[in-house]
Amino acid sequence: MVPLLAALSVVQMVSGTVLESYEEALLANPELLILVPVQIGTAGNLASIMCSRLSTGIHLGTFELSPSNPAVRANVGAVFALAATVFSAVGVAAWALGTLLGGTLGLADVLTVSLLSGMALAVLVVVMSLFAVQASYRIGLNPDDTTIPIVTNLCDVGGVLILFAVVAVVL
Numbered sequence: 001m002v003p004l005l006a007a008l009s010v011v012q013m014v015s016g017t018v019l020e021s022y023e024e025a026l027l028a029n030p031e032l033l034i035l036v037p038v039q040i041g042t043a044g045n046l047a048s049i050m051c052s053r054l055s056t057g058i059h060l061g062t063f064e065l066s067p068s069n070p071a072v073r074a075n076v077g078a079v080f081a082l083a084a085t086v087f088s089a090v091g092v093a094a095w096a097l098g099t100l101l102g103g104t105l106g107l108a109d110v111l112t113v114s115l116l117s118g119m120a121l122a123v124l125v126v127v128m129s130l131f132a133v134q135a136s137y138r139i140g141l142n143p144d145d146t147t148i149p150i151v152t153n154l155c156d157v158g159g160v161l162i163l164f165a166v167v168a169v170v171l
Contacts, residue, residue, distance in 0.1 A: 004146065008153040015157040022164055031098030031110045032167060038090050039114070040159040043121040044152040046079050050129035051151055055143040058133065065134050076126050080119070087118025109171060117159075117166040124158045125151070 019026075019036065026033040053075050057063030062071050091114030095107045132147040 001145070005149065008149060011153050011157055015160050018157070018160045018164070025164075025167070029098070029105055030101040030103040031094050031105045032113070032163075034094040034097050035090065035110070035114060035117075035163065036160070038094065039087075039117060039121065039163050040156050042083075042086055042090065042118070043125055043155040043159045046082060046122060047125045047129055047151040047155050048148050049082075050075060050079050050125055051133060051143065051147040054129060054133040055147060058137050058143055063133070065130060072130075079126055080122050083118050083122035083125075084115070087114050090114050090118070105171070113163070113166050113170050116170065117163045120162045120166065121155065121159050124162065125155060128154055128158075 026036065054063055054072075057071055063069075064072070066072065088111065091111035092107070094114060095103075095105065095110035098105065098110065128151045129147065132150050133143045136143040136146045
C-alpha cells in the first residue's frame with residue numbers, strides 16, 4: 001500500500017496546483033470558493049459508498065460487471081439520485097453563503113455550476129468505482145483496502161478539473 005499511497009499523494013499535489021491556478025477567480029467569487037471543498041468531499045463520499053457497496057457484492061458473490069446486473073444498476077442509480085439531490089442543495093447553500101460574503105453570482109449560475117459539475121463527478125465516480133473494484137479484485141487485492149483511497153483521490157483531482165471546466169463554460 002505504501003507505493004500506492006505515495007503515488008496518490010503526488011496526485012493530490014496536482015489538485016493543489018490546479019486550485020492555485022484558479023485562485024483569482026475563487027477570491028472574486030466566494031460562491032465558487034465555497035463549492036470547491038463541498039464538491040470534492042461529496043464526490044469522495046459518493047465514491048466511498050459506491051466502492052463499499054461493490055466490494056460487498058464481490059464478497060457476497062453477487063457482483064458481475066454487467067449492465068444487466070440489477071445490483072450494479074441499483075448502485076449506479078443511487079449514486080446519480082444522491083448526486084442530483086445533494087448537488088442541488090449544495091448549489092443553493094453556496095449561493096446563499098456567497099451572497100452573504102459579497103458574491104455577485106446569481107442563483108441560476110451557481111446552481112447550474114453545482115449541478116453540472118456534480119453530475120459529471122457522479123459519472124466519474126461510477127466509472128472509477130467500477131473500474132477500481134474490478135481491477136483490484138482481478139489482480140488479487142482486497143477491494144475493501146484499495147479502492148476507496150484510489151477513487152477518492154482521483155475524484156479530488158477530477159472534481160477540481162471538472163468544476164473549473166464547468167465554470168469556464170457556464171460563466
